[in-house]
Amino acid sequence: MKKHILPAIKLTAVMILFFTVIYPLAVWGIAQFAPNAGKGEIIEHNGNKHYVNIGQSFTDDNYFWSRPSAVDYNAAGSGGSNKGPSNEEYLADVQARIDTFLVHNPEVDKSEIPVDLLTASGSGLDPNFSVQAAKVQVKRIAKIRGVDEVKLNQLIDQQTEKPLWGIFGPEKINVLKLNIALDELK
Amino acid sequence: MNTEILGIIVMFTLSILLAIPLGKYIAKVYGGEKTLLDPIFNPIERIFYKISGINPHTEMNWKQQMVVMISINMVWFLLGMVVLMNQGNLPLNPDKNPSMSADLAFNTVISFVVNCNLQHYSGESGLSYLGQYWLMFLQFVSAGTGMAAAVVLFRAFRDKTADTLGNFYSNFVKSCTRILLPISFVVAIILAFEGTPMTFEGKDTITTLQGDSVEVSRGPAAAFVPIKHVGTNGGGFFGVNSAHPFENPSYLSNMVEMVAQLIVPLAMIFAFGYFIRRRKLSWMIFGVMTVGFLMLTIPNINMEMNGNPAIAAMGIDNSLGAMEGKEIRLGAPASGFWSIVTTVISTGSVNSMHDSSMALSGMNELLAMMINAFYGGVGVGLLNFFIFIILAVFISGLMVGRTPEFLGKKVEAREMKIAMIIALLHPFLILVGTALAAALPQYTADSLNNPGFHGLSEMLYEYTSSSANNGSGFEGLGDNTPWWNISTGFVLILSRFLPIIGPVAIAGLLAQKKFVPEGDGTLKTDTATFGLMVFAVIAIVAALAFFPVLALGPIAEYFSLY
Structure with missing residues (x-):
């Protein structure tokens, strides 16, 4: 099991970068065109x-x-x-x-x-x-x-x-x- | 026709229609054939392997694959404990939410590593955005783990006689990048345009029309919510999951989230058939699962539409159905439908509060998780169902007096022992857990939100949901106490890894055996007759194991209502 730990750590690190940084940033970029730039749809009144x-x-x-x-x-x-x-x-x-x-x-x-x-x-x-x-x-x-x-x-x-x-x-x-x-x- | 029923029929049909081509695509991905997305993902995956120093072409036997799986899961668990217990002092925490206590972090990390996503915290106050995104990572990789384990099964029955059954890393990475990510991305964009927030800003304060000041929680939810469904994880961004008007803003978003959670489990069934070139077997499996699914979901839709008889007796207009714990934009029928989809597959996301479901609807939700093989979670659903197939093969073999065989492989004592242990583990964990909780009221009585029979159902639901790696709850249960955090944490570990290792071991052992060509005496496993046999085995195991406790909980409550 020991020899698998180091590759597992490295694979985890690079996948974190891909799935929790690059992927959400891509969604965030597109969401800038959504209603109220993705901050939740609002109406102004008085x-x-x-x-x-x-x-x-x-x-x-x-x-x-x-x-x-x-x-x-x-x-x-x-x-x-x-x-x-x-x-x-x-x-x-x-x-x-x-x-x-x-x-x-x-x-x-x-x-x-x-x-x-x-x-x-x-x-x-x-x-x-x-x-x-x-x-x-x-x-x-x-x-x-x-x-x-x-x-x-x-x-x-x-x-x-x-x-x-x-x-x-x-x-x-x-x-x-x-x-x-x-x-x-x- | 009633627009609410029509919506349900379309959601279900659309999921099946999309799952068939998706299944073909998944079979190609695992078979290493050319697909449309190769130009994007080939270079990305090369970077993954280069940095981590992994050779994705090394063939592994089933034991090596399981060791690799356990190792990487341990890494995620330890890293997760560090993140959640320190999130208060880490970046991306605009709402200044605190770090988790050790027992809560233990439960949360375990439950996300094992694809259960039992949530003993509320997203708005319990997690920073960094914590949320760490859990989003786990939602991708835990789903990928389940799928990669299922591929061992795929390989075992394609190759006639084999020791090695593919590379775990390769199948795991491909599942995340080529299957889960593209679907999630499409869903994320639809949700963002339907009104799910995608912002890193914290809570907003507004003055309502009546002049009260209230806060509104927001967050980068649009990227988070899709994988919760596509990977059949179910861990919500906000406390009430997909009942929250940000997490599920419209009927359209509800349909999209529904299709998103159904397609991969369905597609895995068809992928199995394409991969081992026995498409008829897929249809047998799909048939049995669908019959079981419909037998649970149709009564639920009906009961939720009819509403609470105790409220109807008060003489009001009860035509909307059982609206306690339900949202108007979704309606009672679609909520009843969701309550079964999310429990038969192991999603566990909710769009209504199951605690407030009608008594027998609650029973069906429990039964769906107790059986845990009508579709089931991504990858693991098929593994669970495989256990029932092995049992059915054995029993029918005994009935007709022939050596039990499945797809040209003899099923012998060793495989049967493993299958029996795995089949009995699930009721064992659920019933022992519930019995202990009921026997030790000094730890559990204060957590209950409802008295009497329903209180027992709340405890039963918690252990069933844990053992099925589902993650939904009768959420009235005040479950953030050391008792619930620790006891369900252990149930989660046992109920995840043993039911993966068991079927994979059976598949690995069968793969090593000599292939016996089909003859006149072979029991055909891709027929309706055999399907009926599997269904009977499932019904007997579930009925015998769980009927007594169901009689004390939901069934007793039902009779007290009339």
């Missing part, structure tokens, strides 16, 4: 920058709420709740979320609340929610902001992202983009 792909916490009644998060949307880290489906404590949390939602949205019937608004995402940073999750909040926002419900529904339609190429995967809405558009609605 002088603040926001990462499109990183969800934000929306809990105020005048915004569309985002999904619950196990890490409160702090993207310094990431994480899910990791609660098992039969965990009683977890099921009590879900029930509490239903009750809170109904208190803030008294016109809504329980059967209209979509499950994504009651469950935490895997990353805790989910930037999206479902179309139903937006629609179920329209009455509340219309009342608080004094905007016509029809207008809000149009806004939701505009912000709905169709499945990939129209045929693959789910429909979704980027909550940040929707709320920015909501702020800009006059």
